[in-house]
Amino acid sequence: MFAFELLKMGPKISIVTICYNSQDYIEDAINSIISQDYNNKEFVIVDGCSTDNTLQIIEKYKNQIDIVISEPDKGISDAFNKGINVSTGDIIGLINSDDLLCEGALKKLAQHYRPGVDVFRGNSIFWNDKSGFQGRDIPTMHFPVVPYKLHICHQSTFIRKDAYKKYGNYLLDFKYMMDLELLRRFSRLGANFEYIDADLAVFRLGGVSQESEGKKWEERKKVILLNGGNNFHVLLFKCYLLFRQGLKKLATLFGEDFRLRFITQKV
Template identity: 30%
Template sequence: MMHRHLNPVGMTPPLITIIIAALNNKKTLQHCIDSVARQTYPNKELIVIDGGSTDGTVDLLEANREQIRTWISEPDRGIYNAWNKGLARAQGEWICFLGADDYFWDGRVLEREAAQLETLPSDIRVAYGRIMLLNNEGVTLYPVGAPWEKIKGRFRQIMCIPHPGAMHRRSIFERHGQFDETFRIAGDYELLLRELNEADAFFMPDIITVAMRQGGISSTPANSLRQLREVRRAQRMHGHYLPGRFWLMAAVRVYLRLIIWKLLGERVARKALDWGRRMLGLPPFWTCT
């Protein structure tokens, strides 16, 4: 177990727990673990919850045991079940979650985050920065993430906080419980909505926290639609019975993508969608993922 280090004024910096959920991620998991190991911030712990991989991931975890405080490999019921298993083992005052395909952007991410986390009042229980989107080949696309003051109203309608690498104060789970495992895609949004329905988050400016590969949920309109439906279920659970305009606008965009996908086929549809993004002054996404 890692020991706490005193900072120059004699205060103990917060222990940060990083939880990684993995399942047959041997190709990318080493990079993820290395990005944690190279963090200059000393007061950290890494927990890896593997869902019973059969591709050599378990051997990789065994080879990295000195970098990992604890790991398990057993079947689970999805990512939120894995994260809950990690939470049961976490000791940190602040906790963040990484996908096995993600990695910390540089070696000083936790050091720079911790310097800001130590200044926050106790009623701020969520802090986040920007993340860098990558395509499946690891090529940089563009950063996402905006200040809380700009997205506060929108967040209660759509998920607009980059969750990979976001910091959760331990007390958020003590107050609200763990992730709801009935969700398959939007469980992170539902957990944050429990807290941020009335409370505020803190945006850490000038920090890119995590590089996140695109694919899966973000790569097809069908998965985007599934995510939107789960987002609405989370909103109804927390008193937002009617959809807001941001959710409705997102739903219209997703249905338009589905229509274009079916009419033109995936390859042409991706080109057409990125043409539309360029017309709006946005960088390409669909032809890159």
């Protein structure tokens, strides 16, 4: 009976949005979620005690948001985990406050949903809202010990609630590379990944993930060492990153959008 009802209604999809002082973009994110043409969804917002107008904007939409948590947290990973833990959906997506769900994304996800799959990964659209640039990022489906050429596509990744219970949540000591660590860990432990050939989310450029490489290196190193790698793997990856950073600096001389054209597909 339950399987029949799930097939009829589609899986329950929980969307978690974390925010802190996000008044400039949170309303766009909210509207992209509540406007989805899919009924069996749940919307959770986890706020870190914002001091700007974020909570007032959230209040405007309170009748269309299922759960709102506003309390201090220990960082992004902690906020993600709070949202995951209170979510009741079969599958959970994390849409940050400055990002967007694409139109019809949840319906496309539901059409591909199968209970045996742990992680569903679709395309993300990189969007520079200042220049208007858009590029399609195709997600990486395999996460080796040395994470070369990875496309995380965090916003367009949806994970079964049961998979979080089996393989674990985000690690609190990661401030930048928590999504890479989680996906590498899931892959190492045997989680089943499936690709959805559709644009599911928009990644607005300029957030935390755009901060300097120096702040993220130690966490990348830790990802390798925690998930089956050794110091030789760390050295290989360091050499790769130095080479990549050199190319990035060269390409960026012609503008950030110029560089992005080489790592994304034309929309």
